[in-house]
Amino acid sequence: MLKKDKSRRKPAAMLILVAFLVAAVGTFAFSKADAQPRTLYWGISGDDVRHVQIRLSDWDYYDGPIDGVYNPQTFNAVKNFQAKNGLAVDGVVGPRTWAAIGYPPAGGSAPQQQAAQNQPTQQRDDRNEVASRAEVNRADLHLLSRVVMGEAADEPYVGQVAVAAVILNRVESPNFPNTLAGVVYQPLAFESVANAQYTREVSDEARRAAEDAMNGWDPTGGALFFWNPYKPVSKWIWSRTITGQIGNHVFGI
Structure with missing residues (x-):
């Protein structure tokens, strides 16, 4: 009776294991590349804010603390960066600003992008x-x-x-x-x-x-300003055309 050569199974088993690990790593990398960055604006915090602060600090736009808090200094640094890079200057880190700062662009891997380009x-x-x-x-x-x-x-x-x-x-x-x-x-x-x-x-x-x-509900009739007349306000605001009052606010254009 012939004995089965178990030693031949080991290379095959190793190849299967390596293939599995490569596929798993590829799937993880793909999911990370596809992750959509959130929109950043004044008042929020997180590691993504810290990432922006580090990048802007490296490029001499930001000299505040690297604390992950979207503070006024971060807001002004983002606006300066946007102005110098031809972006909408609103102080908000959206998809275009993220791309300019250097976040990996959303949209998948190169094969996926190529497939998308073949679509109408x-x-x-x-x-x-x-x-x-x-x-x-x-x-x-x-x-x-x-x-x-x-x-x-x-x-x-x-x-x-x-x-x-x-x-x-x-x-x-x-x-x-x-x-x-x-x-x-x-x-x-x-x-x-x-x-x-x-x-x-x-x-x-x-x-x-x-x-x-x-x-679409606009109870003000198109007003562009509101103010509380019971609080100290600029004299200029009273030069606006008043459209009405709701609660404690006066509205005007």
């Missing part, structure tokens, strides 16, 4: 546009809700919607930045941003108010 252009553009819009809308809703919370938490519900509508009206106006983050983070534009009140936990009511405004 219109189909690819529509798909990317829908994904991008969904990401922006989620980030914008969160940011808008925070400002509503900071500026109008004690106002009636319609007053909260009105504040959100003013912010969105500014985005559409040629006299203001054309992004929500750009409007919100304009220096001294909103008291709650300047004093960090907008970092409070967002209520369900504030979030619903932001959603209603984003869905």
Whole structure:
């Protein structure tokens, strides 16, 4: 009776194990390369913020602490970087700014990108546009809700919607930045941003108010400004055309 040569099994088993490990590592690397960076803006924190601070510090845009907190120094450094690199200057690290800073571009491996290039252009553009819009809308809703919370938490519900509508009206106006983050983070534009009140936990009511405004409800009739007449305000604001008052806020254009 012939004996089976067990020694022949070992090289084959080793090859199978190596192939499995290579495939696993490749899958891990692929998933890491495909990871989508989150949008960064004033007030949030994390390792991705620290990554931005390190890069901007290396390039002499940033000289503040490397603490992973998106502080005013980080905001101004990002704006300076954007201005020098032909990007929209809004102080927000979105997909384009991430790419300029050096984050691995989203979109998959080279074979996947090549396959995508072989698809009809219109189909690819529509798909990317829908994904991008969904990401922006989620980030914008969160940011808008925070400002509503900071500026109008004690106002009636319609007053909260009105504040959100003013912010969105500014985005559409040629006299203001054309992004929500750009409007919100304009220096001294909103008291709650300047004093960090907008970092409070967002209520369900504030979030619903932001959603209603984003869905088109504007109780202000297109107002671009709101202010509390019972607090000290700039004399200039009273030169605006008043469109009405809701709760404790006066609205104007």
